[in-house]
Amino acid sequence: MSLPLFHAILFYMFAAVAVGAALAMVVQRNPTYSAFALIVSLVSLAGIFGLLGSPFIAALQIVVYAGAIMVLFLFVLMLLNVKEELRVAGEGRVSKLVAIALGAVLAGEVGSVLVAVRTPVAAAFDASARAVALLLFEKHYLYVFEATSILILASLVGAIALAKRDPNP
């Protein structure tokens, strides 16, 4: 077995799981199942990043998205004990039509990209921790990075202000 073949097998495994889990997330009626399906999908994406030679991005994908963010989603779902969503017959004709139209547009876009791109796009790229850090903290993205940090800080302060109880009402 050659290395490309081995990589191809792993790639299709991860890709199949990622797509399957993403589909399950959308189709699933139970919100908790959807959350778990999204986690599986994110983890499989991390596997693909790892195959493309960037374990740093893969680890970040799991730590940030599959770990930190999704655990909060699950927390809310479990604390509120959200039940399976019920559907009333004949509800939302218009939204169904809009959904079908938008889905067709998306399918067309994906199809045109697939037709246009014959060769695999993922060329070799350096996404090691060092390369990413240099990119983020050198002059190109430094201001953007700092602006994002301030945005996150502002939202943190906002959340605390909203959650804090007034000591003397």
Added chain:
Amino acid sequence: MSLSPVQQELAISTVKVLVIFGALMTLFSLMTYVERRLLAFMQFRLGPNRTGPFGLLQPVADGIKLFFKEEVTPAGANKVLFVAAPALAVVTAFMAVAVVPYGGTVSLPHWGWMPDWLEGRRIALQISDLDVGVLYLFALSSLGVYGIVMAGWAANNKYTLIGGLRSSAQMFSYELALGLSFVSLILVAGSFRIHDIVDSQKGWIWQWNAIRQLPAFAVFLVAATAEVNRTPFDLPEAETELVAGFHTEYSSMRFALLQMAEYINMITASAMGANLFFGGWHFGIPGVPDSPLWFIGKMLAFLFFFIWLRGTVPRFRYDQLMHFGWKVLVPVAMAWIFVAAALVLWRHS
């Protein structure tokens, strides 16, 4: 028989995985026995001493007992997630071990009867020497939380749900402190690779991060104990309030799997403590050859420490736990990062 280089690597990795899996299973079952015995001695009891010499066969007896017990699934439980939860917990626990190094590299001897590619081949004592080893560990420990959350929710029982929620809140609160305690080590070593961090502690004993970076070590010690849900931070299974926490409804082998995940996580945390803070396979005195034996000794010392802690300190209250994590550990770790960063900058300029 000639193998392509990829097949050779695969063969070596498979053997490594099997050996380490076997070693971990042995260590896990021994730990269940040693923990009960040591705790008993600390409390002036004898502990299990009837099965085999000194009671050493106790894990075997426990295993057989658990194997033949009935698997109970509560009527109101979510069947799929209830079964998936222990599996998820155990798989993530074992996957985390993949980046733990046990020593440098060893060369196979030239025996003459092995295939050519194996004769004198250098083999790293680690399954995968990942560039971002430390981050990988965090990734898996954050996935490990889901096993517990899932177990708590799927059983459809208020005690398990509260246990699961508590446990996950505790784990991601202390994960933050744990991560911050590693940042200064990464700064000093200049690398995420666990191997490089170990090598940055080569030389005399005071080169070890436990001494050179004492504040980071203190934060690590507390946060790691909380991360693996050990006393005094074993609130998820506080039996006086929550029956047995997230694994109340589990029985038989599923219960055994959850226990196994907990012990494997404890072993990983001990191995990381030995590697990142106590110089791994370096002895601490220049001239003494590096050996995996030193690493194993340090790891066992950590495991003993966890048991000792359990025999010594009482459990925290939940609000104390959260306050301590967010208001003491995180600020201390943050402050130390600034100090360490300043020192690194000063040394380089």
